Amino acid sequence: xxxxxxxxxxxxxxxxxxxxxxxxxxxxxxxxxxxxxxxxxxxxxxxxxxxxxxxxxxxxxxxxxxxxxxxxxxxxxxxxxxxxxxxxxxxxxxx
Numbered sequence: 001x002x003x004x005x006x007x008x009x010x011x012x013x014x015x016x017x018x019x020x021x022x023x024x025x026x027x028x029x030x031x032x033x034x035x036x037x038x039x040x041x042x043x044x045x046x047x048x049x050x051x052x053x054x055x056x057x058x059x060x061x062x063x064x065x066x067x068x069x070x071x072x073x074x075x076x077x078x079x080x081x082x083x084x085x086x087x088x089x090x091x092x093x094x095x
Contacts, residue, residue, distance in 0.1 A: 001058045001092060005051040008085040018080040022051075025077040033067070035060025048085075058090065 009018060022041050030039045035056040042050050055061040068074045 001055045001061060001090060003053045003055060003061055004089045004091075005053075006085070006087040006089070007049050008047065008082045009049065009080050010082045013080045018077075021073070021077045021080060025071075025073040028073040029068075029071050033060070033064045036064065054093075058092075061090070 009015070026039055026041075030036055030053070036053060037056060038052075038054040040052050042052070044050070053061070055064075
């Protein structure tokens with residue numbers, strides 16, 4: 001399963017601090033989640049951002065979602081995000 005999180009940073013957010021928070025969430029939270037196979041963050045030419053996660057199953061992604069809001073690294077990451085822009089999409093892989 002592929003999960004795509006689309007968002008913009010808060011106006012005035014420090015990108016260098018966001019990059020550091022993204023690295024922390026990746027190492028201190030994301031890659032500790034059962035079923036997460038791959039995670040990457042990317043910035044678009046329009047200034048938008050995506051985080052793409054590849055999961056072994058939707059159930060494991062759902063379980064991670066339950067832990068996300070209570071994790072200090074995730075909370076710090078989200079402090080840089082304009083929450084009104086957050087959109088999540090999920091796709092079922094065909095292979």
